[in-house]
Amino acid sequence: MKQWREIFRKNRASRRLPRPLPPPPERPGDVPEGLIEKCPRCGALLYRRELEQHLFVCPKCGHHFPMSAPDRFRVTLDGGRFFEYDADLVSTDPLGFPGYPEKLEQAMEATGLPEAVMTGEGTIKGHPVVLAAMDGRFIMGSMGSVVGEKITRAIENARIKRYPLIIFAASGGARMQEGMLSLMQMAKTSAAIERFHRAGGLFISVLTHPTTGGVSASFAMLGDYLFAEPGALIGFAGRRIIEQTIREALPPDFQTAEFLLRHGQIDAVVPRKEMRDVLARVLAVHARRGRSGGKAPSV
Numbered sequence: 001m002k003q004w005r006e007i008f009r010k011n012r013a014s015r016r017l018p019r020p021l022p023p024p025p026e027r028p029g030d031v032p033e034g035l036i037e038k039c040p041r042c043g044a045l046l047y048r049r050e051l052e053q054h055l056f057v058c059p060k061c062g063h064h065f066p067m068s069a070p071d072r073f074r075v076t077l078d079g080g081r082f083f084e085y086d087a088d089l090v091s092t093d094p095l096g097f098p099g100y101p102e103k104l105e106q107a108m109e110a111t112g113l114p115e116a117v118m119t120g121e122g123t124i125k126g127h128p129v130v131l132a133a134m135d136g137r138f139i140m141g142s143m144g145s146v147v148g149e150k151i152t153r154a155i156e157n158a159r160i161k162r163y164p165l166i167i168f169a170a171s172g173g174a175r176m177q178e179g180m181l182s183l184m185q186m187a188k189t190s191a192a193i194e195r196f197h198r199a200g201g202l203f204i205s206v207l208t209h210p211t212t213g214g215v216s217a218s219f220a221m222l223g224d225y226l227f228a229e230p231g232a233l234i235g236f237a238g239r240r241i242i243e244q245t246i247r248e249a250l251p252p253d254f255q256t257a258e259f260l261l262r263h264g265q266i267d268a269v270v271p272r273k274e275m276r277d278v279l280a281r282v283l284a285v286h287a288r289r290g291r292s293g294g295k296a297p298s299v
């Protein structure tokens with residue numbers, strides 16, 4: 001086995017990746033490419049520009065399309081302005097896993113991103129925050145060493161600066177190509193959140209479609225507030241595995257945001273159009289109490 005000297009590295013070349021990002025790859029059969037999206041729920045054909053104006057929510061049925069990390073930053077933070085952290089951190093192939101370097105390369109090319117999470121800081125209605133957004137297009141938003149490291153550094157920046165922390169999760173779980181190193185990120189990010197909490201920090205976790213596996217089993221469920229987008233799939237193991245294990249049929253909406261809300265596992269299901277307002281309200285309440293160094297509300 002290769003030495004673990006380099007679990008991740010800084011790659012100057014990643015700075016040259018194209019931004020703003022190209023649209024995500026289209027599903028076959030959708031023409032013309034990149035211009036029109038078909039809503040998977042109601043079948044409506046939507047112009048991409050129209051969809052963008054509606055924050056990637058179907059104007060006909062309210063279906064929430066997955067959102068890229070840069071789009072999430074753009075629509076969440078004031079004026080879409082932010083300072084990005086660790087944009088030059090990229091994964092290596094510490095275990096020599098067959099095909100992994102090519103997979104990373106393809107994901108970078110398809111998304112224009114160096115990894116499956118983007119972190120940085122900006123403001124929401126004047127309140128400074130540290131923000132992290134995962135991108136499900138990048139190897140299913142799986143958490144490898146770099147995703148874990150970037151999230152941990154974001155948490156630590158929030159602690160040092162006394163800013164509230166907001167993480168938009170979207171992940172298929174741990175990145176199997178990094179084996180144990182990937183699983184370790186669960187403990188690392190959870191420990192960083194615990195330190196942040198002990199320092200009095202405010203953490204708002206937003207679960208988006210899908211949040212599963214090692215991400216749902218670590219930092220994503222450790223928020224002071226747990227919000228989810230409508231219809232988001234949230235769980236640890238998949239439905240089929242659970243059904244086979246307990247030998248029982250599960251309700252149709254099992255592991256959806258709405259199901260979790262009914263069973264008290266999350267605090268609210270927040271439509272994307274209301275997300276900024278809800279986040280700003282929570283930030284204002286805690287700024288008033290002097291927690292996490294937020295700006296005093298202007299009301």
Ligand SMILES: [Zn+2]
Pocket residue numbers: 039040041042043044058059060061062063
């Ligand atoms: Zn629709």
